[in-house]
Amino acid sequence: GAGVSQSPSNKVTEKGKDVELRCDPISGHTALYWYRQSLGQGLEFLIYFQGNSAPDKSGLPSDRFSAERTGGSVSTLTIQRTQQEDSAVYLCASSSSPRDTQYFGPGTRLTVL
């Protein structure tokens, strides 16, 4: 079946602009996660959704970052007033329930000029 999809695959933006990144999880997966991978670094947890609620937002690096999930499916990660240090690959993962295997999407490569 279809895996996790993300869009756009690449996004180049200017410093100060807002961006929206989208994640479509595997159908039926209730848990959804956002991670960030900066160049040469490991993956960094950002936020976790169970259904539409986000019980853990502890990884969001600043209040410029927000995320929502609607209908227990699609999620969007929004970064306001982007900064150059926001440049990274943003990865979304989903699992059938918390603590089950997480499957990753291909990521969105964000470049802030």
Add this chain to the structure above:
Amino acid sequence: RKEVEQDPGPFNVPEGATVAFNCTYSNSASQSFFWYRQDCRKEPKLLMSVYSSGNEDGRFTAQLNRASQYISLLIRDSKLSDSATYLCVVDSSYKLIFGSGTRLLVRP
């Protein structure tokens, strides 16, 4: 101190070699352990889970030592296609904590 620590490598080995990667983790409450593989500019993919008794999947063997908080991955008979970055991953409740990865280069 990072929650999950790995030697970044790179490990440069000839085809057919046996190579071992190690990883240590700091959270003694972690329950689940994994090795993920990440190819250049691709998303991480689950290679194998790691069980307390140790487990094997073809040429890959994973070991866990809870007392030492240490995880290992052994690759036998390396193939060119094994070239990738291997990520040691530990759960912290529902979220995954990733090591920075160990890069493996298998040469002809």
